[in-house]
Amino acid sequence: MPANATSATDRLTTTQDNDFPSSFQTDGRRERGNRNKAAVVAALLDLYAQGEIQPPAARIAEIAKVSERSVFRYFDDMDDLSAFAVELQWSRVKDLYEDLISDGNFSERLAAIVEQRLHLYDKVESVYQVAVLAARKNAVVASALKKRRSILRHQTMKQFAQELDNHPDSANARRILDFTLSLENIDYLKSAMGLSSTKRSETLHAAVSILFHLQH
Incomplete structure (x- = not known):
């Protein structure tokens, strides 16, 4: 991951804050994307809880009910997704x-x-x-x-x-x-x-x- 990469917490805040223009906030595709991204992270955390420490992207996508391609639309790679999920869970x-x-x-x-x-x-x-x-x-x-x-x-x-x-x-x-x-x-x-x-x-x-x- 690049040295200047933002933390998962920073990106979560960016995803959820209210500083966007109203037209941007209400954009249906963006809202759907945010829901799908959250579903991907939730799916990974659920799999971790079940003892699957390194689940493949296809398995995560299946649980999240999104396409496997969508997983990598929101995250650079599996390491990026894992880092995001770990930081999110720790923040909780x-x-x-x-x-x-x-x-x-x-x-x-x-x-x-x-x-x-x-x-x-x-x-x-x-x-x-x-x-x-x-x-x-x-x-x-x-x-x-x-x-x-x-x-x-x-x-x-x-x-x-x-x-x-x-x-x-x-x-x-x-x-x-x-x-x-x-x-x-x-x-x-x-x-x-x-x-x-x-x-x-x-x-x-x-x-x-x-x-x-x-x-x-």
Whole structure:
């Protein structure tokens, strides 16, 4: 994707804002095009949710009830469509990144962040897995993934600032804590280890408690 490509969120805003002349807004073909574009993105997100991480354009078009040619009328290629869908889905769960109770004692703060991360993972699981794959060759997705990791890392460090400051090996403790509460680790606990939501929660609680030599 070109370096100066606009983000999916920017393009979504451009598609939906009301700065166009009224004659342009009411143009039937443009409205139909917008509906079809939205249908294509919705179809891809539905397929992601069903576990189809790299569906072909024909499959997306079938679900969206548009022609396969239409898919590439709205997006440059499959990478462009994937980047748009990933950013759109992440924008829908933005509040989950910010919804974290940071008050209370260690046990309360630990419970709050574990609940937040597990809930967030449940909401973005399929898109997250796509993003990890797409980030290897798509600069837009890679940048978005890096930004969201940074947000969660900052939250984690803030949530346990007191414990980290008092830890005898603070540098390593920060790295271990960052990974333990990352979406990557939660994905591993579910996908590789087959743990239920309850067991994932228990594991995260135990790991952080052991790190700080505390009982939750």
